[in-house]
Amino acid sequence: MGDMANEIKLLTGNSHPKLASLVADRLGIQIAKTMSLNYSNQETSVTIGESVRDEDVFILQSTAPGDINDGLMELLIMIHACRTASARRITAVIPNFPYARQDKKDKSRAPISAKLIANMLQTAGCNHVITMDLHASQIQGFFNVPVDNLYAEPSVLRWIRENLAGQEYVIVSPDAGGAKRATSIADRLDRGFALIHKERPRPNVVGRMVLVGDVVDKVAILVDDMADTCGTLAKAAATVREHGAREVIAVVTHGILSGDAINILNKSDLSQIVVTNTVPLGDKERLCKKLRVIDVSPTIAEAIRRTHNGESVSFLFNHAPA
Amino acid sequence: MVRNIVILSGNSHPELSEAVCNILGVPAGNRVLSKFSVGETRCEIQDSVRGKDVFIIQSGGGSINDHLIELCIMISACKTGSAKRVTAVLPLFPYSRQPDLPYNKIGAPLSKPPTEVPKEKYTFESVPATPAPGITKTPSFNKETDLARVLSKTSLTNGNGNGNGNGNGNGVHRPNGDYFVNGDTTTSRASTGSSLTHTASFTTHDYENPSLVSTFQAKPGYKRWVAQAGTLVADLLTCAGADHVVALDLHDPQYQGFFDIPMDNLYGRPLLKRYIQQNIPDYKEAVIVSPDAGGAKRATAIADSLGMEFALIHKERRPTRITDRQNATMMLVGNVMNRVCILIDDLADTANTITRAAKLLRKEGATAVYALLTHGVFSGDAIQRINASALDKVIVTNSVPQHEHRKLCPKLEVLDVAPIFAEAIRRIHHGESISVLFHYD
Numbered sequence: 001m002g003d004m005a006n007e008i009k010l011l012t013g014n015s016h017p018k019l020a021s022l023v024a025d026r027l028g029i030q031i032a033k034t035m036s037l038n039y040s041n042q043e044t045s046v047t048i049g050e051s052v053r054d055e056d057v058f059i060l061q062s063t064a065p066g067d068i069n070d071g072l073m074e075l076l077i078m079i080h081a082c083r084t085a086s087a088r089r090i091t092a093v094i095p096n097f098p099y100a101r102q103d104k105k106d107k108s109r110a111p112i113s114a115k116l117i118a119n120m121l122q123t124a125g126c127n128h129v130i131t132m133d134l135h136a137s138q139i140q141g142f143f144n145v146p147v148d149n150l151y152a153e154p155s156v157l158r159w160i161r162e163n164l165a166g167q168e169y170v171i172v173s174p175d176a177g178g179a180k181r182a183t184s185i186a187d188r189l190d191r192g193f194a195l196i197h198k199e200r201p202r203p204n205v206v207g208r209m210v211l212v213g214d215v216v217d218k219v220a221i222l223v224d225d226m227a228d229t230c231g232t233l234a235k236a237a238a239t240v241r242e243h244g245a246r247e248v249i250a251v252v253t254h255g256i257l258s259g260d261a262i263n264i265l266n267k268s269d270l271s272q273i274v275v276t277n278t279v280p281l282g283d284k285e286r287l288c289k290k291l292r293v294i295d296v297s298p299t300i301a302e303a304i305r306r307t308h309n310g311e312s313v314s315f316l317f318n319h320a321p322a
Numbered sequence: 323m324v325r326n327i328v329i330l331s332g333n334s335h336p337e338l339s340e341a342v343c344n345i346l347g348v349p350a351g352n353r354v355l356s357k358f359s360v361g362e363t364r365c366e367i368q369d370s371v372r373g374k375d376v377f378i379i380q381s382g383g384g385s386i387n388d389h390l391i392e393l394c395i396m397i398s399a400c401k402t403g404s405a406k407r408v409t410a411v412l413p414l415f416p417y418s419r420q421p422d423l424p425y426n427k428i429g430a431p432l433s434k435p436p437t438e439v440p441k442e443k444y445t446f447e448s449v450p451a452t453p454a455p456g457i458t459k460t461p462s463f464n465k466e467t468d469l470a471r472v473l474s475k476t477s478l479t480n481g482n483g484n485g486n487g488n489g490n491g492n493g494v495h496r497p498n499g500d501y502f503v504n505g506d507t508t509t510s511r512a513s514t515g516s517s518l519t520h521t522a523s524f525t526t527h528d529y530e531n532p533s534l535v536s537t538f539q540a541k542p543g544y545k546r547w548v549a550q551a552g553t554l555v556a557d558l559l560t561c562a563g564a565d566h567v568v569a570l571d572l573h574d575p576q577y578q579g580f581f582d583i584p585m586d587n588l589y590g591r592p593l594l595k596r597y598i599q600q601n602i603p604d605y606k607e608a609v610i611v612s613p614d615a616g617g618a619k620r621a622t623a624i625a626d627s628l629g630m631e632f633a634l635i636h637k638e639r640r641p642t643r644i645t646d647r648q649n650a651t652m653m654l655v656g657n658v659m660n661r662v663c664i665l666i667d668d669l670a671d672t673a674n675t676i677t678r679a680a681k682l683l684r685k686e687g688a689t690a691v692y693a694l695l696t697h698g699v700f701s702g703d704a705i706q707r708i709n710a711s712a713l714d715k716v717i718v719t720n721s722v723p724q725h726e727h728r729k730l731c732p733k734l735e736v737l738d739v740a741p742i743f744a745e746a747i748r749r750i751h752h753g754e755s756i757s758v759l760f761h762y763d
Contacts, residue, residue, distance in 0.1 A: 033538070033539065033540060033541055035538040039671075039701075040671070040672055040701040040702035041383075041386065041671050041672075041699050041701040042384070042385050042386045042387065042701070043386050043387075043416065043417055043551070044387060044551070045548070045549065046548070046549035047538070047546045047547065047548050047549070048546065048547040048548075048549070049538065049539065049540035049541055049544065049546050049547075050540065050541035050544050051541070051544050052547075063360075065359075065360045065361055066360075066361045067361060067387075068360065068361040068362050068363075069361070069362075069363065069385075069387045069388045069390075069391040069392075070385075070387045070388075072387070072391060073387040073390065073391070076554060076558070077549045077551050077554060078549065080549060080550075080551065080553070080554040081547060081548075081549030081550075084549075084550065085547045098362060099362050101362075102362070102364075105402060107366070108370075108403065109366065109367035109368075109370075109371060109399055109400070109402075109403035110365075110366060110399065111365050111395045111396070111398050111399035111402065112398070112402060113362070113363070113365075113395050113398070115398075116394060116395060116398040116562060119561045119562070120394070120558055120561060120562070122561075123554075123557045123558060123560075123561040124554055124557070124558075203358065203364075228358075228359065228360050229359050256360050258359045258360040258361065259359035259360075
């Protein structure tokens with residue numbers, strides 16, 4: 001092991017060790033020995049227990065709802081530690097990019113936090129970023145280093161094909177912003193498409209909703225990139241039901257499910273909510289019987305392998321590794 | 323009244339910002355600073371900052387990572403909002419102490435044997451204590467994981483009960499291990515009567531989760547690499563867009579060199595000096611004590627300028643392994659018999675160092691023990707420890723919020739640093755020299 005330089009070293013922070021071990025299993029490697037913990041004054045301390053000199057380092061850190069900032073600092077410190085420990089290349093694997101929704105100056109003096117995070121990652125010493133379903137793909141432009149934005153779409157398509165075969169269904173976008181994502185899935189599945197237009201008076205609050213398209217007597221599949229407080233999803237589900245849908249299923253890449261989300265989902269008209277495991281779910285699967293999880297670790301592992309070997313990653317944009 | 327200036331406050335220490343604003347006679351800038359339900363920081367600056375000189379006050383106590391990211395986002399928001407200059411004012415600088423565990427002051431690894439018994443492969447043949455691959459291990463070798471505990475016991479009891487730990491009959495020589503035992507016991511013996519041995523936990527960095535630390539094992543043959551976040555924090559502030567940084571009593575003065583932007587390190591020393599002169603009776607008869615060698619310079623500066631005597635506590639900190647409760651030995655250099663002692667330090671976190679120093683000073687005949695600190699972080703059970711300790715009074719500044727601490731600790735007195743920061747902000751804004759605030763003496 002040690003005599004062959006430049007191997008994959010997979011490091012993980014504390015946010016999503018489960019995904020990291022799935023990825024490591026897939027790659028057939030061990031997660032590198034690291035320890036990160038908080039001192040009693042709440043400063044984060046990172047210790048790396050093996051050499052990363054001249055190795056190809058991948059640091060997997062998702063964003064666990066609640067301590068986003070702690071996870072972020074942990075990631076930055078880990079990147080910095082690897083850089084000062086002479087790693088050849090450091091790739092941050094961030095399945096769910098933090099602060100992705102704060103990506104524009106939508107009012108005076110609003111911070112473009114996503115840009116700040118991008119700058120911070122590069123300042124810490126990151127040479128490459130692998131992420132999944134960025135809220136806005138323009139965030140890639142915030143970086144001066146390569147960013148691979150993977151898609152959960154192939155995995156989602158497979159899930160729909162496997163689980164809803166033979167049923168009459170229609171893809172619904174819960175807001176205008178997600179129309180492109182939803183139409184792409186509808187086209188690939190060769191199914192109908194509908195759109196909900198919503199008015200949003202304040203962040204995390206949803207206003208009136210209008211449905212465009214036909215869902216009568218069909219299974220409506222709501223497609224979105226993330227489900228946070230789930231207010232939108234629940235209202236969209238209700239709207240679609242009012243318009244005559246037989247059943248409503250939500251398929252979402254990032255299941256953040258913060259705040260009161262689980263309660264809202266349990267009470268909602270959704271029969272199933274399908275998320276990927278980019279975000280740690282904790283015991284939410286137990287609390288919400290409607291929750292289904294798609295494992296995207298094969299896609300992430302394959303992206304890591306291809307990045308390391310210098311192969312093209314674009315294959316993964318259309319295919320999910322089995 | 324100062325014009326064209328905007329003072330923004332982070333969530334870490336609103337009282338201090340308010341006090342600074344009152345002294346300067348300007349209202350605090352309006353901002354929304356909260357969290358989205360997912361935990362991401364939400365920030366909106368509501369007053370215009372275009373062309374303004376912006377000062378953002380954010381201390382490093384409490385949930386440090388939140389406050390640091392919050393600060394970076396505020397700086398970035400002001401920068402993109404066309405502020406003329408953004409100054410980050412950090413009364414307590416986050417991550418200002420570098421982890422000191424496996425490396426000593428000059429950065430060289432502490433001499434210790436690899437704690438983990440190598441099992442399969444060896445990647446570093448250059449490490450002297452590591453046996454070469456191919457040497458077969460007998461089962462008894464595995465018991466060597468207990469070696470560290472045995473070693474620490476020997477240094478505590480001053481005995482040399484190291485026989486069983488090293489008694490592996492497989493012929494693997496562990497030169498470092500033997501050396502270490504000798505070295506440690508000698509030093510603890512040399513400390514004669516004026517030494518206290520301790521089994522207490524880490525003196526400054528108390529791990530929150532000792533079980534995690536004890537299960538962590540570096541790869542055989544590899545010394546662990548502890549991240550040094552100092553440069554990173556400096557870089558992050560710069561990359562967020564800070565043009566200027568102001569801090570108070572940095573733990574390491576070298577920290578200033580981590581920045582490529584101007585950085586002013588203010589001193590709390592005049593405040594502490596004034597307190598000694600005004601509040602300690604017969605202070606000329608008292609002794610200034612530094613609780614560790616690192617703070618000696620800070621303490622002698624005060625002792626010299628007040629014409630007082632000085633003593634030093636030397637802390638022998640040589641962990642046999644990282645997971646061990648540190649068997650620090652303390653010894654006092656100087657005489658404190660029948661004198662009032664004033665401990666001077668820049669920062670108390672878990673308060674281990676100062677409470678143990680106080681215990682030692684009392685044992686050595688001190689009549690009263692004061693502790694004067696710039697930053698009172700008091701995390702973990704620091705307050706309870708102080709309450710139960712031999713300290714008579716603890717004097718800190720309000721560089722971090724002290725309201726809660728004061729309620730819990732009757733020994734605590736708080737000095738106000740708002741005037742220092744207000745004056746520094748005023749002078750920086752007007753482009754006046756702030757060297758009078760430094761009091762290099």
